[in-house]
Amino acid sequence: MPSFTWSELPEEPLFPEHSRAVGSVFRGEKIAVARVRYPAGSEVTPHASAREQIHSILKGRARYRVAGEARVVGAGDAVLIRPNVEHAVQILEDLEVIGFQDVGPLATAPPGGAPGPAFFRWDEMTSDFITPRYSSGRGPTVTGERIEVAFMFYPAGTEGKPHAHPNEQIQVALKGKSRGVIGGVEHIVEAGGGILFPPNVEHGGRMLEDYTVINCKDIVPGWSVYHARWEK
Structure with a gap:
């Protein structure tokens, strides 16, 4: 199934151990993408993942904290969360995100945690x-x-x-x-x-x-x- 539409994919709780997010996921062999929605007033509790993530904010506002740096982000912003880096999020407004993540074998992946910027604005x-x-x-x-x-x-x-x-x-x-x-x-x-x-x-x-x-x-x-x- 090379092509997909979000409306045809099931929407379900995502990362329930850390957040109240719901969304749909499309997965390949090496990378996956999710359209994720977070309700205002909720949070993503502090944690680190062995996977790398890049979030592109479509709607709403949130305060992301990545490796000790905190910033309020909104539509048009992107956040890079490197592997094994602690991060947390406070959802200030209903938030919609397109999130990408590596899903390939960890044994052959770079270990992660290298320093570098986390926050970007596309424009x-x-x-x-x-x-x-x-x-x-x-x-x-x-x-x-x-x-x-x-x-x-x-x-x-x-x-x-x-x-x-x-x-x-x-x-x-x-x-x-x-x-x-x-x-x-x-x-x-x-x-x-x-x-x-x-x-x-x-x-x-x-x-x-x-x-x-x-x-x-x-x-x-x-x-x-x-x-x-x-x-x-």
């Missing part, structure tokens, strides 16, 4: 063309130790040329519509849904409308969101 970051020989997609990127997430825009009528890479990739559509082809099979993706591109499977697409997505890949050395080896 304050450099917006670059991403793999310009491949597509007209552009946007800023948050790079962790195991996953990286880009907030990307593709103009209507442009295309992504067929290619393959060893990274697993998930795109969540926020606005617009595209036609993707994965291994020769066509998929229509639009706001309210998303698509998974499996590792080493040829894929490409055409933008049917101006298209805004949040894009996640697991990190494979030499095959980043930027400057992928197949461009050279």
